[in-house]
Amino acid sequence: MVREETIARRRVRALLDPNSFVELDALVSGGEGVVTGYGAADGRPVYIFAQDPSEKSGAVSAAHAAKILKALRLARSCGAPVVGMFDSAGAWLEDGVLAMNAYAELFAQAARMSGVVPMVGVALGACVGAGAILPALMDAVIASESASQWIVGPGATAKELGLYPGQVRDKELGGAQAHAKRGGVAILARDEAEAIGKARALLALLPDNSLESVEDEPTSDADINRALTAVDPAKPEAIVSSLLDSGTALPLYALYAGSVTVTLGRVGGRAVGIITATGKICSGGCRKAARFIRLCDCFNIPIISLVNTDGIAAAAPRDLTDTIKAVAQLSYAIAEATTAKLTIITRDAVGAGYAAFGGRASADAVYAWPGAVISPITPEAAVAALNKDELGAAKGGVEATRQRLIDGYARDVADGANAARLGLIDDIIEPADTRRLLISALEMLQGKRDQNPPKKHGNLPL
16 A cells, blocks of 8 residues: 655655565554654665654654554564654653653663664654653664754743743754764764664664674775874874774764764774773763773674773862763773773873773783883873982982983883783784784684673663
């Protein structure tokens, strides 16, 4: 039967391969505000639901939720990814408590599916009230610039905070760009078409389910053996671009916590997740990395960490507890991850920066570039703490004495070669050889099998 080409059906067809969509529950009474079904994306099966703002404003009724729940359950039982397209004014008020119970059932199902199959949320319009929670329960949220996510709208927010209505602006409160800057949106797209295209790109870098791995892409010997051309540790984005296979980079959370970047892509045809840590790491950067590590680990994607950090950023007293918890979350995530883990120390790995990213316990292999500094504190801080008497006794050449001591500490204590002699670094490598060595390490670790101790689950420090 030919269906009316509604907004939701148009969006579904834009995501899926031509003529592959099969709709489910098309005639369910009360469920007109959502289209559900399955199809193929690049030839791979995917389940999908798309809320339709042209039908009851996409409002979630009990029947609407039941259609989504059916699609989610089928995806879970068949081991296929799920894409949800969100554009809804919120709960269908006529259903009263039934609508809220429907949301509760959706939240529970999404939580149970987490880590079983990939779930991608695509926000293309309003996500209001409890409707803002379901996409946040998915593995990644992709949002068009015109999308918005509110639990409490601008007017009610202003009233509750004792502000004038105009003091709470729509875009600043719940706009897609605002959420992207606060870490709530993984990929911010210019428009609907780009958002849907990014969803396809993300699916291509994720497996069908947690029992499988992402299929490798063919790679020539020349590409495998090519030298890394970007070798400035202060420019991590350039290193990532040079390291990854051409055209495969998909950055996530690019507008949030710039001290850390996280990128999905391919190295030698194999899907990987790359983390860079540069300078002082803020609490947001720790959470960003932890979230990304858990995504990669869920779906057997190797993690490569590029470390050039001199520790954790100082926090104001009111933020110190939050920073400690954020570093604990990162440390927990990397320690718990059982996927292949590789670390390259490109220049500095100081203090908690080394422990969280570069420590031997946190990686299957650790390499360092020449001149890498690995130390509890920076050489400058170490000299200030250890050589007070010598600096105080220096006459007329305090700065020269300080620099001599700093150079000596960096050479004799903090140099990466010393860590290599202690067995904490596998090798000091030339930057140009980094890509080739990582491809070799990934090949050797392809069959890695590791398990955490039997338990119900750990207690993530939230």
